Amino acid sequence: MNIGQAAKISGLTIKTVRYYDNIGLVMAYQDPENQYRVYSKDDIAKLQFIGRARRFGFSIQECRELLSLYQDKNRPSREVKELTLEKLSKIDNKLDELKNLRKQLYRLSKSCSGDDRPDCPILDALASEN
Amino acid sequence: MNIGQAAKISGLTIKTVRYYDNIGLVMAYQDPENQYRVYSKDDIAKLQFIGRARRFGFSIQECRELLSLYQDKNRPSREVKELTLEKLSKIDNKLDELKNLRKQLYRLSKSCSGDDRPDCPILDALASEN
DNA sequence: AAAAAGCTTCTTGTGGCAGGAAGGTAGAGA
DNA sequence: TCTCTACCTTCCTGCCACAAGAAGCTTTTT
Structure with missing residues (x-):
């Protein structure tokens, strides 16, 4: 899935999604042919997760922590x-x-x-x- | 009066005072000899004024407006x-x-x-x- | 074939300063 | 005189979380 779709589904802007990729928050796979970012279902879920956390006032850094806790099934x-x-x-x-x-x-x-x-x-x- | 004194009296930091000079909010006279900023009593009053307005949550832009209203005795x-x-x-x-x-x-x-x-x-x- | 939509990277701007580098200057004390 | 300290200067970078836009690809639609 390309960045446009990913942005739409996650409710974020393209700019924001690209930004999150740049700072390593949600990094997309990059198609070697055209350099396009490709987002998996898992990536989308993370984007949505972050979107909600941001709406709850969590900072990017806090989102990062929440995300790692979210991915750690044993914490x-x-x-x-x-x-x-x-x-x-x-x-x-x-x-x-x-x-x-x-x-x-x-x-x-x-x-x-x-x-x-x-x-x-x-x-x-x-x-x-x- | 030099910037250090001006900062102390107005309750702002030197950086902040210099910043206000840069953005043209409170511009100091500049000593031609050593390039030091020189602050008059009037300047100090403005700095204090802005300090209070900032503490009241006014933005720099709003401070600019308040300041011009403050200086206009007929508004x-x-x-x-x-x-x-x-x-x-x-x-x-x-x-x-x-x-x-x-x-x-x-x-x-x-x-x-x-x-x-x-x-x-x-x-x-x-x-x-x- | 042409137009549109979509993608890329890169740079700059936002607000309101803080921090620090590199260097000049002024005065006090040894 | 030398040094120390304090104070001043300019200029550059960083913070946060992107938005806006330029320049130039690719892909899809008409």
Whole structure:
């Protein structure tokens, strides 16, 4: 199967699939005649797997780890769960950060009349020491 | 004032300050003798301003806009408020996204026993069509 | 036969810097 | 005077995860 088909089925773009080949994440067999990448069913499964993991917010590096765990039929499920919990905690941190930011920005926006007058507490806040 | 002082006072790194000079965000006067960047009080104020705006999650481009609004004493506060509200809505979108992600990942992690056995619903979920 | 779609490689750009190389400069201390 | 340290400069590369596009093949369709 060529890269176009592989991309379509896996729900990724051609560029992305080629990129994954370049960085050695999912390497395709290369036809000696025309240099085209050829994808097996197994490759497709990996691409789909990665696509889903990416949608779950896992980084490429994490996908790499998940993939190797996925292919190792004897690994303990603990390892996968740990990776997932780590990810979860990172997301929680990011959530806290964003919530704080939101609160501060919201306060700022509230304080500004937002009309034709030039007085703007938002800019004042950004300009002042506190 | 040299870049080291400017960086310290504004709470940014030297690299960052130099970067802002390069991209024309806050351009320093250049001493013809030794090519050193020289920062005025006004420049410092801008750097601090940008530092705060960045901490509020504004992008460089948005900082550029805020800065020009900041320097224009006659602009209506409406413009600044609009920019802030846009930012707020972007943050809200990101929050929703992250919350959904968190929920899904949490469910996955819950479903996995996380022990020495190889059975792992997380990997199963990432591998299956749904 | 010609056009289209599909494939290849390669380079560049994105955002917002960090890190480091290679070298000039200024001031303090031995 | 020499050296040490600290500070400054420019320029290049790396990070992440690709997207966009150029130039040039091949394959399929009309």
